[in-house]
Amino acid sequence: xxxxxxxxGLATSLQDVGRSGVAHLGVPPGGAMDCLSLALANWLVxxxxxxxxxxxxxxxxxxxxxxxxxFALVGGRADITLNDQPVAMQxxxxxxxxxxxxxxxxxxxxxxxxxxxxxxxADEVFGSASTYAPGGFGGHQGRMLADGxxxxxxxxxxxxxRTAPVKFHPFLNKGWVLRAVSxxxxxxxxxxxxxxxxxxxxxxxxxxxxxxAELDKPVLSLREAAxxxxxxxxxxxxxxxxxxKPYLLMADAQTTGxxxxxxxxxxxxxxxxxxxxxxxxxxxxxxxxxxxxxxxREKNVLYAELFGQDIF
Amino acid sequence: xxxxxxxxxxxxxxDFTARTIRHGGDDWLIARYDASDPTTLSAALQTAASxxxxxxxxxxxxxGLAELCVRFDLMKEKPADALARFTAAxxxxxxxxxxxxTIMDIPVCYGGEYGPDLEASAEKLGLSPDDxxxxxxxxxFLVQMMGFAPGFAYCGQTPExxxxxxxxxxxxxxxxxxxxIAGRQTCLYSLSGPGGWPxxxxxxxxxxxAGRGEPFLLQAGQQVRFRAIDEAEFTRLAxxx
Numbered sequence: 001x002x003x004x005x006x007x008x009g010l011a012t013s014l015q016d017v018g019r020s021g022v023a024h025l026g027v028p029p030g031g032a033m034d035c036l037s038l039a040l041a042n043w044l045v046x047x048x049x050x051x052x053x054x055x056x057x058x059x060x061x062x063x064x065x066x067x068x069x070x071f072a073l074v075g076g077r078a079d080i081t082l083n084d085q086p087v088a089m090q091x092x093x094x095x096x097x098x099x100x101x102x103x104x105x106x107x108x109x110x111x112x113x114x115x116x117x118x119x120x121x122a123d124e125v126f127g128s129a130s131t132y133a134p135g136g137f138g139g140h141q142g143r144m145l146a147d148g149x150x151x152x153x154x155x156x157x158x159x160x161x162r163t164a165p166v167k168f169h170p171f172l173n174k175g176w177v178l179r180a181v182s183x184x185x186x187x188x189x190x191x192x193x194x195x196x197x198x199x200x201x202x203x204x205x206x207x208x209x210x211x212x213a214e215l216d217k218p219v220l221s222l223r224e225a226a227x228x229x230x231x232x233x234x235x236x237x238x239x240x241x242x243x244x245k246p247y248l249l250m251a252d253a254q255t256t257g258x259x260x261x262x263x264x265x266x267x268x269x270x271x272x273x274x275x276x277x278x279x280x281x282x283x284x285x286x287x288x289x290x291x292x293x294x295x296x297r298e299k300n301v302l303y304a305e306l307f308g309q310d311i312f
Numbered sequence: 313x314x315x316x317x318x319x320x321x322x323x324x325x326x327d328f329t330a331r332t333i334r335h336g337g338d339d340w341l342i343a344r345y346d347a348s349d350p351t352t353l354s355a356a357l358q359t360a361a362s363x364x365x366x367x368x369x370x371x372x373x374x375x376g377l378a379e380l381c382v383r384f385d386l387m388k389e390k391p392a393d394a395l396a397r398f399t400a401a402x403x404x405x406x407x408x409x410x411x412x413x414t415i416m417d418i419p420v421c422y423g424g425e426y427g428p429d430l431e432a433s434a435e436k437l438g439l440s441p442d443d444x445x446x447x448x449x450x451x452x453f454l455v456q457m458m459g460f461a462p463g464f465a466y467c468g469q470t471p472e473x474x475x476x477x478x479x480x481x482x483x484x485x486x487x488x489x490x491x492x493i494a495g496r497q498t499c500l501y502s503l504s505g506p507g508g509w510p511x512x513x514x515x516x517x518x519x520x521x522a523g524r525g526e527p528f529l530l531q532a533g534q535q536v537r538f539r540a541i542d543e544a545e546f547t548r549l550a551x552x553x
Binding site: 020181231234236237289293297 | 334337342371373374375378379383386387390391392457458459460461462463464466495502503520522528532
């Protein structure tokens with residue numbers, strides 16, 4: 001039993017919630033870029049929030065089913081059809097052998113998660129099945145999926161029919177607000193740029209991947225051509241390279257970087273980063289670590305009502 | 313504490329006091345130190361990192377070149393508590409007696425297609441290629457930090473005579489095993505991919521292999537010494553695994 005990748009699109013890969021505790025070895029956490037959409041897609045097919053699912057990016061993908069199973073799609077907004085019939089997102093559906101699922105280009109948001117009731121076969125490395133393509137490990141043969149790939153599935157009992165209350169659906173936007181804490185080298189920005197960082201709306205450029213997203217305007221300026229040695233960075237770290245175009249690090253970002261770390265998107269808001277589409281705007285809202293902790297607790301409590309566990 | 317590069321450190325402990333300890337983000341903390349003696353500081357950072365590992369309760373412990381970062385679980389620990397716990401461990405750190413551990417031999421084929429920037433780098437540094445190789449392969453270096461990519465190692469510190477800038481345009485493709493130099497460091501590329509360090513040679517050793525029992529050849533805190541080999545030995549070692 002299997003899924004067949006008819007058209008892989010820009011960047012389709014198998015992802016779960018990623019790895020922890022391996023940053024000192026140069027291994028980034030990886031995992032789904034939007035853990036909320038992953039969790040909801042999995043919930044709709046009766047799976048644990050962090051189960052392995054397929055992450056589909058921007059241009060969409062076409063997938064055919066070689067076995068009967070339930071599936072659900074959550075994330076960016078796109079036109080989706082099953083055998084040319086429209087299929088709603090955020091709902092559970094049943095596919096039969098031979099059915100073809102076409103996921104169109106995203107109109108809003110950047111990534112869609114396809115969860116299936118059958119388990120997707122993926123290589124587990126460092127405690128996670130997430131594909132880390134730059135390192136060539138995890139997921140399906142350590143790489144992004146290609147046309148013609150066959151993903152083996154293991155049949156599971158079909159889940160109960162379930163629908164998620166609208167309040168748990170992810171919220172899409174073209175203008176994102178990410179709450180952030182000031183970074184260790186924020187003082188290397190000049191005064192005007194320090195102000196701009198937390199007041200201006202930045203545009204997400206075309207330079208976007210699982211490693212990071214460049215914000216190309218307005219441009220910030222550093223006090224001096226600050227040469228710094230490489231130091232640890234994490235997903236959500238905002239770096240400011242000499243170009244002055246802030247670079248927002250994401251799930252597959254390298255674990256060390258040599259540019260000033262000017263801000264850090266808070267843990268509770270990092271799932272939003274995965275839905276930033278080139279051309280969207282991003283604002284950073286300055287908060288303190290204590291507030292970030294409170295927001296995280298409240299957000300986890302809210303969603304635990306559905307998921308029964310913390311997902312952020 | 314002035315110290316010249318490459319000098320033997322005596323067995324006495326050297327203390328470093330953090331210049332700042334603060335939040336790097338909502339869920340990670342950073343302690344920064346003065347790097348007047350980077351090699352001894354690196355040893356102290358590794359010692360502190362293993363102490364934190366033994367202590368437990370941290371999601372990630374990542375030593376940098378002149379800093380130490382930890383990530384904590386914001387759902388389980390208040391920022392102030394994590395900061396206090398980290399401060400107690402990171403405020404004052406000591407290097408353990410260094411130079412006693414085994415030194416890993418890293419065979420390197422210098423120059424040619426293996427080290428395409430050897431000649432240009434030597435010229436820039438006012439050295440002959442052979443002098444550059446001798447300086448690079450002389451003293452052992454400490455693996456100061458793993459980062460950039462799985463198994464990528466930053467080692468140092470290299471002699472002042474080898475301090476060179478990174479390439480103005482990063483290469484699109486650097487072969488796995490490539491050895492670069494920049495500033496007072498030398499690096500080992502664990503994976504093929506883009507990279508900005510001038511490349512002087514390549515080792516046939518496999519630095520990272522996800523499918524190997526121990527995926528990482530090197531670990532931060534250990535010592536390495538580079539040894540020049542010829543192309544024939546490179547091929548023989550590469551084929552031998």
